[in-house]
Amino acid sequence: MVETLSIAVIGAPGVGKTSIIRQFIYSDFSETYTPTQTRYVYRPSVILNGVMYDLKILDVPPISSFPSSPSQEWLDMRCRGVRSANAYILVYDICCVESFEYVKMIRQQIVDNRYVGSSSEVPILVVGSKRDLQRHRFTQRRAVSVLVKKTWKCGYVECSAKYNWHVLLLFKELLGIAVARGLRPNHTSIRLQGALQRNRCNVM
DSSP: OOEEEEEEEEEOTTSOHHHHHHHHHHOOOOSSOOOOOSOEEEOOEEEETTEEEEEEEEEOOOOSSOOOSHHHHHHOGGGTTTTTOSEEEEEEETTOHHHHHHHHHHHHHHHHHHSTTOSSOOOEEEEEEOGGGGGGOSSOHHHHHHIIIIISOOEEEEOBTTTTBSHHHHHHHHHHHHHHTTSSTTOOSOOBOOOEETTEEOOO
């Protein structure tokens, strides 16, 4: 039986979330910036410890707030499937403090709307994108990492979609969090063998 995991990828305009997704699935990067106008769904598959998982990755356009109710999610096409996602990747640009403030807001809204009455926390991974531009970062990596890991209790990874640096790692990290929180509790170690495209399998 194939497990299915829905992942919503959320971030402010221009942070590079689509580039991260496309690098992960297609090993592709474009220098041309194309704003995400509508929700787009990617459906790659990954293998962990010999078990295949179908991923439903939601590339979510910039939203003013996390949908606070099923009706709000249904009325706004950009938010379809966001409330019911199994996990979240919140992307910010390490050179843009405003994009981090956006992630901070969305994370708190996820906590307020998803954790109430829930017996388990929804996995959240915060991702600092554009690591190749780290000379221009707005603050030290350690400061953000400590806040995210110690205070927010979320995972944290920095990556560069341009150079395909830590892109695979961030999905591996998120799946690790999901497994640890009950997606497949009998798996103690994780070996991600790559995204599978139609008629092709990329093996690490």
